[in-house]
Amino acid sequence: MTLDVFRYEGEQRIAAALGLSAAFGLMGLAFVATAPLVTSDVATSAQFEQLTTQLPQPFVQAFGLESLSSAEGLLAGEFYTLFWSLFFGIYLAYTAAGSIADDVETDRMDVLLSAPISRGAVVFEKFLALLVPIVTASVVTPVVIVLAAAYIDVTVPLAELAVLHALSIPYLLCCGAIGLALSVSLDDADTARNAAIGLLFALYLFQSFVPVTDVGWLANVAPMAHFDPNDILLDGVYDVAGAALLLAATVVLVGLSRLRFIRMDIQ
């Protein structure tokens, strides 16, 4: 396997990866910079206390309002839960959703498949190219956060931060795999992309609100249920089994996408 498709597709993703990393870096910087203000002023105020007790508990958890009293709580509850897991997850699912369907739609797939290359390799290597934004952002973001924290003298747990990023990779790949599955299942690229955004957001809300009901176990279908930045950063609890599960789900989804793409008519 020469990975020519991966190399080309990966190269095409570099610009987006750098842009994304810069955005996450800036966002992380902003969170760290405002941490002293939020943790000492806002989170300890009486109004905020009142607000969190009045809001429904799942809502407070979904948007990380309980953990605003420390810098790592702010990072875990807001930055890593919302921006990193939800938005980055959606971005990857969205990108993957276009990877096959868009090429088929714009006839690029015809040109690619007229070369001596297997369809299975095309699916696999296009998926692998998602690692470019994932790895770039996973390196840039924590470095920026740690440097910023050191500069303004805020403590951020280093080991936990590293583990958080390591464990987020299976989660992010799984989000991409969901997008890939949509990309080979839906004819229209725009439909696939929109479905990816909708599905990921719905899964996020679902796993936030369903645990308080009688069928709380259903929340496990959402990838977010197996990756919790709060547990890692605040409590030092690492859900390695969850990460393994996400990786397994990724392998299954990519495998099914491959099978489907190998058998489908390209029109």
Next chain:
Amino acid sequence: MAAITTEGLTKHYGDVRANEELSFEVREGEVFGYLGPNGAGKSTTIRTLMGFQSPTSGSATVLGHDVTDRKAMIEAKRHLGYVPAEMGFDEDVTGNRFLRYQASLKGDSRSEELLELFDPPMDREIGEYSTGNKRKLAIVLAFMHDPDLVIMDKPTSGLDPLMQERFYEFIRDEQARGKTFFFSSHILSEVQKICDRVGVIRNGHLVELEDVETLLDRGGKRVSVRVADPVDREAFAIEGAHDVSVAGDERSPQPTTADGGESGDGARTASDRPSSADEPSGNGNSSSGGRDGTSVSFTFTGDYNDLLSHLVAYDILDLDIADAPLEDVFMRFYGEVDPDTESAAGGTAEAESSPEESADV
């Protein structure tokens, strides 16, 4: 070994019967023209041959490999070039970058030479390319790994006439080197120029498969004659004469011949047609009302002696007899719209030639 074989090849998209029971063979070293109106099912066949889709029934081989065998098709594609109808190239990379990508996938033994012949702007992003430049790039990409067989889906659309000529010349040279070509087109003049044999497809059915020569023989001659005295159309109602038109005659059959026919697209120039010489004179006469005699033109498929003995009765100012253009041949043999076959493929995008094309005749 035949370069391409199809045996009862059938492809349906839901209710649309795009290809029905196609059986033909493309021999090694020939240029095979695959001819038919837009929507006749040409691209469907090509997509099946390229392994992009599976046939509904029947079978096909390319370079001896079964098109439904995925592993075999990967092997076949090492020796197969493809010029697609729609050139799907990444818009935001330069021609050079895309060429390098393709080279990594299938090898590159002659892109330099090809770039000298067809020179797309390789340093520019493909998104800025004109259709003609994309077409040039597509040709370079199709031939860069020196394939034995090249499948081309309307390869000259978008090329300017000069480039078209260069391309035809290139194909003739490549054929001399032993290459095989499968070539879909709705431009009859180009098929006439470079193809050895043609398969004519209509509504998904193969309606004809023969030498271009035979097709032309059956097509007869285009006769243009200018006589000194005014004549009537009826005067030329001799056996074997079709579509008789007299210059300035309101009852000229021109519009009706255009009806069922398939003609070239806008890229075709008048000089592509062997019979074009008679057209300007015909047009000129219709405006000057027979001052220089009367022009009569028709297609003749009868006995030449009958034609000549008919002509001696006139005072002839000018006479031109040439092979009938394939357009006319095609129209006469296949132009009649058969209601049965029409309804079989009907109600879909697979429509007959568009109005603008008919108007082009």
